[in-house]
Amino acid sequence: MSEGVCEVWFYHLERSSLDEVLPELLERTLTRGWKALVRVEDAETAKRLDAALWTYRDDAFLPHGLAWEAFAARQPVLLTTEAEATNGAEALFALGVDPGDLAGFSRCIVIFDGRDADRRASARKIWTRCKTAGHPVSYWRQGEARGWTREA
Numbered sequence: 001m002s003e004g005v006c007e008v009w010f011y012h013l014e015r016s017s018l019d020e021v022l023p024e025l026l027e028r029t030l031t032r033g034w035k036a037l038v039r040v041e042d043a044e045t046a047k048r049l050d051a052a053l054w055t056y057r058d059d060a061f062l063p064h065g066l067a068w069e070a071f072a073a074r075q076p077v078l079l080t081t082e083a084e085a086t087n088g089a090e091a092l093f094a095l096g097v098d099p100g101d102l103a104g105f106s107r108c109i110v111i112f113d114g115r116d117a118d119r120r121a122s123a124r125k126i127w128t129r130c131k132t133a134g135h136p137v138s139y140w141r142q143g144e145a146r147g148w149t150r151e152a
Contacts, residue, residue, distance in 0.1 A: 004106070005128040005134060005135060005136065006092075006102035006103075006105045006106060006107060006108055006128045006135055007106070007107045007108070007135065007136045007137075007138070008102070008107075008108045008109075008110065008126075008127075008135045008136070008137045008138070009107060009110070009137075009138045009139075009140060010110045010112070010123055010126075010127060010137065010139045010140065011025070011109060011110070011111045011112070011140045011142075011148070012112060012114045012123075012137065012139065012140065012141045012142065013111065013112065013113045013114055013115075013142060014114045014115070014141065014142040014148065018049075018054075018095065018111060018113070019052040020047070021054070021111065022038075022049065022052075022053070022067075022093070022095075022111070023053060023056040023057070023062055025050075025109060026038075026053075026062055026064075026077050026093075027060070027062060029077075029090075029091045030062075030063075030076055030077070032074045032090075033122075034089070034090035034091050034106065034107075035075075035076050035078070035085075035087050035088055035089040035090060035091070035104065035137060036076070036089050036090075036091045036092075036093055037076045037077070037078050037079070037080060037085045037087065037089035037091070037092050037093065037105075038064075038077060038078065038079045038080065038095060039080055039081065039082070039083070039092065039093065039094055039095065039097050039099070039104050040079065040080070040081060040096060040097060041095075041097055042081060043068075043081060043098045045095070045096070046066055046067075046080065046081060047066070048051075048080055049063065049095075050065075050066055050079055053077070053089070053129070053145045063076045063077065064076065064077035064078070064079060065077075065078060065079070066078075066079050066080070067079065067080035067081070067082060067086065072086055072087065073086045073087050073088075074087070075087050076108070076128065077137070083100050083101065084144070085105070087106065089105070089143075090105060090106040090107065091105065091106065091107045091109060092105045092107070092108045092109070093111065094108060094110045094111075094122070094126075095111055096112075096119070096124070098126060099126065102130075108130075108135075110123060110126055114141075114142075121139040125136050127139075137152070138150055138152065139151050139152035
């Protein structure tokens, strides 16, 4: 895990679902040589994402596991409802949850559904708190062709 300041990147979903976007972002994370902690609201969401990550593409494999299963600490991508990065993750993905303490992470990725007013408001609060705390923040918005455009 990182000893420096954690960057916080906000991904504003407009055209795609979380299940469509998350695998690509996790693949990029693993390509960097990082492990990922994917923190979600509840166990049901973790189980749904677990199933989606096994089946998102026929020609790909994204190694991952659930925090309450055996060998959780060895998982390159760990799905959890807890704050602790038992797998030594450098990247924290906060999905529908407040990321909380960012100490030890190199990057935090906050993904939120821009079609949901409550999720947008929550993301704004997290942005303000992270910026005030001195974290470098970036805002990425989905473009017309499903790609990402950095807007802040």
